[in-house]
Amino acid sequence: xxxxxxxxxxxxxxxxxxxxxxxxxxxxxxxxxxxxxxxxxxxxxxxxxxxxxxxxxxxxxxxxxxxxxxxxxxxxxxxxxxxxxxxxxxxxxxxxxxxxxxxxxxxxxxxxxxxxxxxxxxxxxxxxxxxxxxxxxxxxxxxxxxxxxxxxxxxxxxxxxxxx
Amino acid sequence: xxxxxxxxxxxxxxxxxxxxxxxxxxxxxxxxxxxxxxxxxxxxxxxxxxxxxxxxxxxxxxxxxxxxxxxxxxxxxxxxxxxxxxxxxxxxxxxxxxxxxxxxxxxxxxxxxxxxxxxxxxxxxxxxxxxxxxxxxxxxxxxxxxxxxxxxxxxxxxxxxxxx
Numbered sequence: 001x002x003x004x005x006x007x008x009x010x011x012x013x014x015x016x017x018x019x020x021x022x023x024x025x026x027x028x029x030x031x032x033x034x035x036x037x038x039x040x041x042x043x044x045x046x047x048x049x050x051x052x053x054x055x056x057x058x059x060x061x062x063x064x065x066x067x068x069x070x071x072x073x074x075x076x077x078x079x080x081x082x083x084x085x086x087x088x089x090x091x092x093x094x095x096x097x098x099x100x101x102x103x104x105x106x107x108x109x110x111x112x113x114x115x116x117x118x119x120x121x122x123x124x125x126x127x128x129x130x131x132x133x134x135x136x137x138x139x140x141x142x143x144x145x146x147x148x149x150x151x152x153x154x155x156x157x158x159x160x161x162x163x164x
Numbered sequence: 165x166x167x168x169x170x171x172x173x174x175x176x177x178x179x180x181x182x183x184x185x186x187x188x189x190x191x192x193x194x195x196x197x198x199x200x201x202x203x204x205x206x207x208x209x210x211x212x213x214x215x216x217x218x219x220x221x222x223x224x225x226x227x228x229x230x231x232x233x234x235x236x237x238x239x240x241x242x243x244x245x246x247x248x249x250x251x252x253x254x255x256x257x258x259x260x261x262x263x264x265x266x267x268x269x270x271x272x273x274x275x276x277x278x279x280x281x282x283x284x285x286x287x288x289x290x291x292x293x294x295x296x297x298x299x300x301x302x303x304x305x306x307x308x309x310x311x312x313x314x315x316x317x318x319x320x321x322x323x324x325x326x327x328x
Contacts, residue, residue, distance in 0.1 A: 002219055002285065004166045004256045007247075031247070035255070039231040043244030048304035053217065053258055055166055067203040080207030083171075083195070083289045086296075091199070092168045094217055094288045096260055098298055121166065124258045125247045130303050131313035132250075134262055139294050140212035149295035 006121035008032050008107070010054065014117045017058065017088065019072065022115040023155030029114070029122055031107040038106055045104045049128035052114060054095045055121045056088040063089045077144040095120075098128050113153060170285035172196050172271070174218065178281045181222065181252065183236065186279040187319030193278070193286055195271040202270055209268045213292035216278060218259045219285045220252040227253045241308040259284075262292050277317060 013027030029052065031040065044050075068079040071087060082090045099114035109125065116122075177191030193216065195204065208214075232243040235251060246254045263278035273289065280286075 002168045002170065002287070004168060004258075006166065007255050036230050038245075040245040041247050042232040043242060043306070044248035046304075046306040047248070047309075048302060049298050051260055053256075053260060066200050068206045078207060081202075081204040083205050084208035084211070084291050086290050086293065090288065091171050092217075092287050094168075096215055096217060096288070096290065098296060100298065100302070123166070123256050124254065124260070126250055126260065127248050127305065127309065128298070128303060129250065129305055129309050129313055130300065131310070131316060132262060133297060134213050134264065134292070136294065136300070138212060138264070139292060140210075141291065141293055142207070142210040145211075145291065145293050146295070149293055152295060 004123050005035075006032070006055075006123060007035065007125065008122040010114065010116045010118060010120040010122060012118055013114065017117055020151040021154045023113050023153040025114070026102070026110065026112045027114055027116070027118070029109040029111060029125060031109070031125070033107055036107060041104055041107065041109070044101070044109070044127060047101060047127040049098050050101050050109065050111065051096065051098055051126040051128050052116065052122060053124040054116045055123060056093040056095055057120055058117070059088050059093045064091055064093065065089050066091060071144065071148055077148070094123070168287050170196070170219075170287060171199065171289065172286040174278065174280045174282060174284040174286060176282055177278065181281055184315040185318045187277050187317040189278070190266070190274065190276045191278055191280070191282070193273040193275060193289060195273070195289070197271055200271060205268055205271065205273070208265070208273070208291060211265060211291040213262050214265050214273065214275065215260065215262055215290040215292050216280065216286060217288040218280045219287065220257040220259055221284055222281070223252050223257045228255055228257065229253050230255060235308065235312055241312070258287070
């Protein structure tokens with residue numbers, strides 16, 4: 001077993017996990033003021049984006065799945081294994097996401113588009129560097145993944161879509 | 165504290181951490197055959213790339229830094245906080261990297277360009293989906309980061325450069 005200590009917590013943003021429309025969600029990553037001083041984030045504001053490692057803390061261990069399932073239960077999509085999708089109920093319940101860094105206020109990192117809900121423990125924050133990413137032309141993914149992600153980061157959802 | 169169980173281990177590739185030239189390094193992510201069956205990776209081969217979360221297991225807890233330092237000790241680069249760089253001696257010692265998926269053999273994932281050394285515990289494997297990444301035109305990073313990353317994924321380093 002590997003024991004990790006959260007370096008901070010997500011404050012604000014959404015209170016519940018919702019599948020889509022994360023693009024406009026703003027929140028704060030509040031780094032732990034006991035463990036860290038502001039020199040831990042010196043220079044971070046020179047980056048436009050972060051990579052954030054966080055815990056899906058509302059997923060219970062009993063909910064974790066390992067085998068194949070249809071993403072979002074959608075009958076149009078194939079049964080794929082938990083390591084072939086990005087669902088929350090995965091082993092170790094870790095999320096990894098890029099988001100825009102809007103500003104650094106002491107140990108508060110203001111972000112937009114982070115798909116982690118209020119209260120999520122944050123395990124690491126890294127600067128997003130383009131060289132860590134594959135060339136866009138080399139990336140291949142199945143159609144179901146593109147369909148699923150279609151509205152994931154939508155930021156301009158019209159209010160008339162927001163009904164119950 | 166959050167306790168995590170490795171889902172697998174890196175087998176092969178480099179035996180020691182070396183700063184640059186990861187592009188051509190091939191290795192295997194061997195998922196744990198006790199915890200998982202092959203349905204856990206069903207559909208994964210339809211993706212060209214993975215996102216891998218792993219532990220920098222050779223970094224001792226006593227080596228972890230939190231404050232500002234010059235990346236690689238390079239006097240040409242500024243002192244930046246540990247959350248503003250991707251160095252290994254970071255809180256929780258977590259690495260997050262994309263790599264190319266060459267093939268899936270049972271629970272063995274053959275990869276290229278994973279910057280994790282032989283024996284690294286793997287905490288999660290996710291499919292790389294382009295929609296999770298920011299638009300390239302929106303990404304901004306300081307000059308030192310681009311300079312540092314210049315040779316990081318170089319794959320075609322000529323043998324004459326490989327001296328002691």
